[in-house]
Amino acid sequence: MVIDEITKLIEETVNSKVFGIWFLIGAALVFFMQAGFAMVETGFTRAKNAGNIIMKNLMDFCIGTVVFILLGFGLMMAEDYAFGFIGVPNLDIFKDFSGFIEKNASSFVFNLVFCATAATIVSGAMAERTKFISYCIYSAMISLFVYPVEAGWIWNSQGWLAQMGFHDFAGSAAIHSVGGITALIGAIMVGPRLGKYVKEKGKTKKKVNAIPGHSITLGALGCFILWFGWYGFNGAAAWDNTSLASIFLTTTIAPAAATCVTMLFTWMKNGKPDVSMCLNASLAGLVGITAGCDALDAIGSTVVGVVSGILVVAVVEVLDLKLHIDDPVGAVGVHLANGIWGTLAVGLLANPKAPAGLDGLFYTGSAKLLGIQTLGILAVLGWTAVWMTLVFFVIKKTIGLRVSAEEEIKGLDSTEHGLPSAYADFVPAVESLDYGYEEAVPVTGEIPVAEAVPVKKVPAFEEGEHRFTKIEIICKESKFEALKNAMMDIGITGMTVSHVLGCGVQKGKPEYYRGVQIEANLLPKVQVDIVVSKVPVRKVIEAAKSVLYTGHIGDGKIFVYEVENVVKVRTGEEGYDALQDVE
DSSP states (O other): OHHHHHHHHHHHHHHHHHHHHHHHHHHHHHHHHHHHHHHHHHHTSOGGGHHHHHHHHHHHHHHHHHHIIIIIHHHHHOSSEETTTEEOOOOHHHHOHHHHHHHHHHHHHHHHHHHHHHHHHHHHHTTTTBOHHHHHHHHHHIIIIIHHHHHHHHHSTTSHHHHHTOOOSSOIIIIIIHHHHHHHHHHHHHOOOTTSEEEOTTOSSEEEOOOOOSOHHHHHHHHHHHHHHHHHHHHTTOOSHHHHHHHHHHHHHHHHHHHHHHHHHHHHHHSSOOHHHHHHHHHHHHHHHHTTTTTOOHHHHHHHHHHHHHHHHHHHHIIIIISOOOOTTOHIIIIIIHHHHHHHHHHHHOOTTSTTOOOOHHHHOOOHHHHHHHHHHHHHHHHHHHHHHHHHHHHHHTTOSBOOHHHHHHOHHHHHHOOSOSSGGGOSSOOOOOOSOTTOOOOBSBOOOOSSSOOOOOOOOOTTSSOEEEEEEEEOGGGHHHHHHHHHHTTOOOOEEEEEEEOSSOOOOOEEETTEEEOOSSEEEEEEEEEESSSOHHHHHHHHHHHHOOSSTTSOEEEEEEEOOOBOTTTOOBGGGGGOOOO
16 A cells, blocks of 8 residues: 555656656747747748848747746736736746746746747738837737736636636637737738739729748748647646647647648639648647647547638638738738637537546537637737737837838848848849959950960951841740750750740739739740851741740740840950850
């Protein structure tokens, strides 16, 4: 008997230490989700704003940490809790650090990374046109006051929603709905990006333009990082192995089901599965399962995923096509819509046999939990909407929310941070670095002597000796290889090839980006430039026609120009000799 009690005590001690370590590992996984949000938002926006997006995601965590230390944690988790509504900060982190570490260190770190998640959601919805200083201010206000108070209602045992039995295990309401409603208010108050909604002459309805993000690869990387981090997001607070395994299971089923549904939905709707919407759907399923990850079973988490997959597409398209609210990354559809849905789903789908042991309406017939969940989500949304509307209004009337039209067109990387581009090797400017070629001899009239290449002195070009003609061929990308071989066969030894976009009689099939039709009048083509003298122009034209012709619209065009002179830089030869590549 004594041995059994000792064994049980040892097991409880070991489990307590193991889950204490897992709790902090989970917090680290949630912190890593900041990288996921940064990649999603960067990939879904244009390259000229990539540095600005990265900077905002960095600073919302850093600023959030400072204000959470000063006030936020005390408002949320203080032991002295006024009327079940708000904590009374005691600043023990400064006055009694050793005591704070002993009692609150793990809780502080865990709640801090959750707080930063709520703040970073807003960044994507207001991307590409918001002042950086304004972002810093409203991000600080979320972490300082707005999030800590409502999160305390839910997760502080003395909070009024916690006392009622409101269940939000990992934050569908406390985090995602808060970030989502703030994103919606911010997107409305800052206005759409330039060129997103354009009023056409003679029409009352505005035209909606798709503005594709610059890197779907970065967006996908971000989604995978977020999904990985979500196992810590949902699972860190698990209290035993059974609950942890159940949480991991539901956290996997819901996003997978959501993504499959969105793939099929967009495939049937647009004729092709939408990549960016499927990425959003995986996040929507994760948001939807967050509140009830410990309370739902496999069927419930599947239902959550199915609804999330449809809901995210519907909300993104209604906001964009009907309401003309510009949300570049789909933050409102992912976090607000599915944060609400996930919170209510607990009241509908909670299985009494799941680890949390809650009574959902569909399993027990009792609507009590659903009523509590509804009241809780309305309270959280109302609190956040009132305060963040006030914050945005004050910012807009003082320092301003939005950058100027000129700054937006140039991009926030250069105008807000002095970055020519976040991708330095692709800056559209001539490089001015000194690589140390001090001994290079410049050409100043006479051709310099070079050891590697014998240099010929040739007479200056005289008009009339030879005729030089430039032939410009525009063709389909699929025909380039055949065209190149045909040119080589008739003696052409040099050509310049470019990928171009062209507008002609040919029109492409309509394509869609996030439910918005993309203009199809500019199609990818290949442009081949050739200058000839020895080879007859007509021979080049006929050879090109013979391999490019199909008889259908889109075969291409051939343009012929007169060329005044040709100069070969390597040898200094001009005219006819410059076109001959025989050594």
